[in-house]
Every structure is written in C-alpha cells, then in structure tokens.
Ligand SMILES: *[C@@H]1O[C@H](CO)[C@@H](O)[C@H](O)[C@H]1NC(C)=O
Ligand SMILES: *[C@@H]1O[C@H](CO)[C@@H](O)[C@H](O)[C@H]1NC(C)=O
Ligand SMILES: *[C@@H]1O[C@H](CO)[C@@H](O)[C@H](O)[C@H]1NC(C)=O
Ligand SMILES: *[C@@H]1O[C@H](CO)[C@@H](O)[C@H](O)[C@H]1NC(C)=O
Ligand SMILES: *[C@@H]1O[C@H](CO)[C@@H](O)[C@H](O)[C@H]1NC(C)=O
Ligand SMILES: *[C@@H]1O[C@H](CO)[C@@H](O)[C@H](O)[C@H]1NC(C)=O
C-alpha cells in the first residue's frame with residue numbers, strides 16, 4: 172500500500188472520493204498490518220496490534236514511520252490530515268512492549284541497520300512534529316522502547332491495566348531513544364532514577380500520582396470516553412495555534428544532542444559480551460518473546476536474569 176493511501180479515508184470523511192480499500196467503517200490498515208486506523212473528522216484513532224506481545228519489531232517500527240512521515244511532509248494546515256492522533260492497543264496486556272531483542276543479538280540480522288535508522292526517524296518525528304497532537308491511551312504494559320515512545324508523546328491517559336517502566340538497566344544498557352531524558356522531565360530526576368535504575372514499573376494510580384500519566388480511570392470505557400473528549404476539544408481549534416503551543420512547550424525537551432549521545436551510548440554497550448549474554452537469557456526466559464509468564468510479569472520477573 173502506498174503511504175499516501177493511509178490518508179485517503181480522511182479525505183473521504185470530507186466528502187472526497189473514497190479509496191477502494193476503505194471499508195464502510197472508515198478504517199484502514201498499515202502495510203504490515205500492525206496498525207489499524209479509524210478516521211473521523213480531524214481525529215485518527217490508531218490501534219496497535221502486533222501479536223503476541225506488541226513487541227517493537229522492525230515491522231511495527233516501519234508501519235509507525237510510514238504513518239508519522241505524512242505529517243512531516245505536509246504543510247502545517249493540511250486539512251486532509253488529522254489534528255489529533257490517539258494511540259491505543261488491541262492487546263489487553265501490552266501497549267508497546269520492549270525492542271525485538273533478536274535484532275540486537277550477534278550475529279545481528281541484515282535488517283538491523285534499517286530497523287534502527289527507521290526507529291531514529293520515528294522518535295525524531297514523535298519529538299519534532301508540531302502539526303499533530305499525539306495522545307497515548309494506555310491500558311497495558313509500556314516498557315523499554317514502549318515507554319520511551321509513551322513518554323515522548325504529548326499526553327498519556329491510563330486505564331486499569333496500565334503499567335509503564337524502563338527495563339534496560341537489567342540488560343546492562345540504557346534507554347537509547349530519549350527515555351532517560353523524558354522521564355525526569357515528567358516525574359523529576361530522583362524518582363526517574365529510581366525507576367531507571369531498578370527497572371520497576373508503575374501502575375495507573377502511582378503513575379498518575381507521579382505525573383508519569385496525565386489522568387487514570389477505573390475502566391477501559393471511562394478511559395476511552397475521556398480520551399475521545401480531550402481529542403474532540405483539540406480537534407476543533409485552529410492547527411496553527413496548536414502547533415505554536417507545541418513548539419513553545421518543546422523548548423522544555425532535552426536538546427537533540429542529548430538524544431544522539433544516548434543512542435551512541437546504547438550502541439557502545441549493546442555489543443559487550445555480558446550484555447549479549449543477558450539479552451540471550453531474556454529471550455529464553457520469555458519463551459522467545461511470546462505470551463509467557465516472564466514477559467507478562469515484567470518488571471517482577473527481571474531478577475530471573477540473575478538466577
Ligand atoms: C464495521 O464494524 C463492525 C463493528 O466493529 C464490524 O462488525 C463490521 O464487520 C465492520 N464492517 C466492515 C466492512 O469492516
Ligand atoms: C496533505 O496531505 C496529503 C496526505 O498526506 C498529501 O497527499 C497532500 O499532498 C498534502 N497537501 C499539502 C498541501 O501538503
Ligand atoms: C524501514 O522503513 C521503510 C518504510 O519507510 C521500509 O520500506 C523498510 O522495510 C523498513 N526497514 C525495516 C528493516 O523494516
Ligand atoms: C522531516 O522533514 C525534514 C525537512 O524536509 C527532513 O529534513 C527530515 O529528515 C524529515 N524527518 C523525517 C524523520 O523524515
Ligand atoms: C528534529 O529536531 C531537531 C532539533 O530541532 C533536529 O536537530 C533534528 O534534525 C530533527 N529531526 C528530524 C528527523 O527532523
Ligand atoms: C475540523 O477542523 C476544521 C479546521 O480547523 C474545523 O473547521 C472543524 O470545525 C473541525 N471539525 C471537528 C469535528 O472538529
């Protein structure tokens with residue numbers, strides 16, 4: 172599917188020609204099938220679905236890149252693009268899980284360089300785009316790169332199943348995509364160090380108390396209703412003002428160089444033999460990154476890496 176096709180359903184919502192693949196519910200699917208888009212005027216709801224554990228694989232990354240690139244190529248006031256994008260998950264246990272570790276274990280597959288390049292672009296887009304508001308609707312686990320993506324979006328709303336953490340320390344590395352800078356800006360450096368250095372995750376209640384999440388809800392229905400309400404408000408307003416506000420708040424982000432430095436530090440650590448051993452053990456314990464007690468139990472199961 173051409174990247175451009177993703178937005179034709181939105182055009183359809185405005186009365187233009189409907190694309191042939193658009194079904195009667197005004198939904199469409201990404202090239203690799205890991206994202207489903209549900210379009211309504213000015214708002215797109217993205218449902219992440221990369222079974223079994225919403226692992227951050229090259230295909231999920233590529234689908235995210237195709238989607239986000241549209242906003243970079245476009246003029247800020249392109250009315251065929253949504254103003255607000257909501258990221259939710261089809262998986263009851265995971266939002267976006269950790270990086271596909273098999274792409275990091277030597278000998279690394281030939282696709283690894285393209286995966287990491289695509290990923291840098293995804294993160295840069297999440298950090299840089301001002302002509303769209305990115306809202307995370309979290310009702311499962313976001314950990315590792317999943318939490319880096321989560322914490323660099325514009326807002327985070329949590330349901331009863333929400334959990335978030337950074338597990339990198341357990342494998343002897345650091346969050347390499349800006350997560351170690353995003354988290355202290357949300358919850359303060361002392362608390363961020365606690366979570367970055369223990370690998371502990373927060374639930375919805377603790378996450379809200381700390382400022383990791385904006386608001387928390389007791390049911391998935393309440394969560395969704397509130398996120399839709401926030402999105403509908405933003406969707407009414409002129410995009411130029413929204414973009415100016417986003418540009419202003421973006422001055423509180425860590426400088427680009429800090430992000431580049433973390434990516435390099437990650438690359439320097441990941442090849443160490445001790446790290447390689449831990450990554451292999453992580454994959455084994457998690458039954459090859461499937462719906463296993465180890466993966467479902469993160470962060471409590473991390474100590475098994477050292478047994
Ligand atoms: C539209 O959505 C409904 C409910 O989710 C589903 O049952 C139906 O199959 C969908 N129709 C199409 C054409 O996808
Ligand atoms: C608006 O976005 C659509 C979809 O990505 C694209 O085809 C079109 O060229 C864009 N228009 C402008 C003026 O950027
Ligand atoms: C990187 O993304 C492009 C799409 O933008 C895709 O064609 C390519 O296959 C991706 N690489 C990997 C390893 O998925
Ligand atoms: C976004 O657009 C700018 C200007 O065209 C370009 O330099 C940059 O590489 C693009 N970013 C991504 C992630 O594609
Ligand atoms: C994102 O913005 C930063 C800082 O303005 C810039 O250095 C970087 O090249 C941008 N990245 C992309 C992919 O556009
Ligand atoms: C969508 O955005 C346009 C342009 O700002 C605005 O005129 C319209 O009222 C918005 N519609 C909805 C439903 O938000």
Ligand SMILES: *[C@@H]1O[C@H](CO)[C@@H](O)[C@H](O)[C@H]1NC(C)=O
Pocket residue numbers: 459
């Ligand atoms: C692990 O899963 C991948 C697919 O995700 C598969 O290619 C590989 O063969 C599996 N390895 C083992 C040891 O089962």
